[in-house]
Amino acid sequence: MYYIGIDVGGTNVKAGLITENGEIMKRAVRPTLAKRESDAIAADMIALVKEVAEGIDAANIHSVGIGIPGACDDKTGMVVNTANINFHMYPLGEKIQAATGFSVYLGNDANCAALGEYYALPEKVQDMIFITLGTGVGGGLILNGKLYTGFNGIAGEVGHIMLKDGGEKCGCGRRGCWEAYASVSALIRQTRDYALAHPDSALRAACGENMEAVSGKTAFVLARKGDADGKAVVDTWISYVAGGIVDMVNIFQPALLLIGGAISKEGEMLLNPIRSFVAQNSYSPDVAKTKIDVAALGNDAGLIGAAFLGRK
């Protein structure tokens, strides 16, 4: 049996034909051109489905799953809204189903990534929390072996839990959300602020004259070289990341918590301080402890997980 996944991003719409084992047998991609009419974007998705399904007996294709960077209601097949793409209360599931004949499932992109990582685990667990650190902080909750999406389909917005009441402004309108401190965007802001406050530092030089060179890696690169300023920025940011992870552990006590997003490539330099912070700060009597690790699939997690949305 094959599964078709579609991963909708701000730049590209990617499609893949996925095996039971999560291998990507065939790929296709089209530019999103996010400002277009919803119907034009949907038409490209239909073409992508046909492209990856070509030559495969339709009876061997289980379903199509679509990962959306926004809120969607899987029960009705409706994309409720997205921040950057022209989908608002748009019946995407129905459209794709009507045009392709396949069952169609919708999911939030972070939820899809969680599902992709979950199916890729070498050892299954019942409860796994996935967080992804990028422009924001996204999350996916696998509870009792299933993706948990709440009664309206949009659960798991873990980036929008409070870290510092009244603190930094968050995109959601609140002040002080975890995302406003622990996203890579926040790390970049923290790097820039630190550099400006330390004009003679190596960190300031690494940011470029007009701050054009600053990225989520800037402070990590210096910290690896033993630079105290780089380390200060990294340590502070990691304490924010770990602070929210403590919340996740205290709430869910999952067997496994996975950290995704490009920054997770920092590996042990990210993981070690998080693990010791969580060990020190989580509510933890003498019981088994959550394992904390980085995600395995990288960019393909969302595509593979989307494909598996319909998998029981």
Add this chain to the structure above:
Amino acid sequence: MYYIGIDVGGTNVKAGLITENGEIMKRAVRPTLAKRESDAIAADMIALVKEVAEGIDAANIHSVGIGIPGACDDKTGMVVNTANINFHMYPLGEKIQAATGFSVYLGNDANCAALGEYYALPEKVQDMIFITLGTGVGGGLILNGKLYTGFNGIAGEVGHIMLKDGGEKCGCGRRGCWEAYASVSALIRQTRDYALAHPDSALRAACGENMEAVSGKTAFVLARKGDADGKAVVDTWISYVAGGIVDMVNIFQPALLLIGGAISKEGEMLLNPIRSFVAQNSYSPDVAKTKIDVAALGNDAGLIGAAFLGRK
């Protein structure tokens, strides 16, 4: 079929014989005498089970469930630890099972209260979050129709999510937990601090000369009479309560969130500002919204829910 519940508190151990409908047919109680040997407390529990089971055919008793004010592992029947009672890595389940012949289930007290409230709902929902405001902030998570306890049995410590990073010291060792701001203990502290800062206020007078009269009700009583200082204290405290509820909604998007604890008797005066704060601050595109209400069962929720721990 009957269910036997035991609710272990710091002062009393209560037992009840509960019907399928959640009615308490028979009650029995003994003092906890919390400093005693674990075995002595367990012996009283065994006596209580026999007392409420008397005259009932054992075949008509489904199981015994015990609500513990602390952490326990239902899989092993072990009480991991409690803050105030002499149970630490104590095999309570095994002891009670051996002495009574009934299957025994253990649960955290807040989880039991959540389960009791859940079975008492006039209309079933799939996902319900229960929070209880008292000495601390406790919680119980009913997800996909079942009590969620994580992989080690101690999930749902929602009081220990961060509200103000680096803020008030919490009993768990962290600074700034929700519990440190939104518990009734925190309300009392906030009332006292406000009163001391406003020595000529009616609120100061209501606290008594040596602060002996201050309780969780003090500010509410004055606020109901239109007193601006009482209202200020209540408003601030409610904003903390509601802040954490926003987190719960953003994470879980439950159909229902219930607020328990004696303070929930404040009813609409508590609920109305919480509902409007959550509506303003939660991540909420155009989807169905979580219903927020006060719990129905009061003190008996924990006893009834404990009885139902073994119910499938």
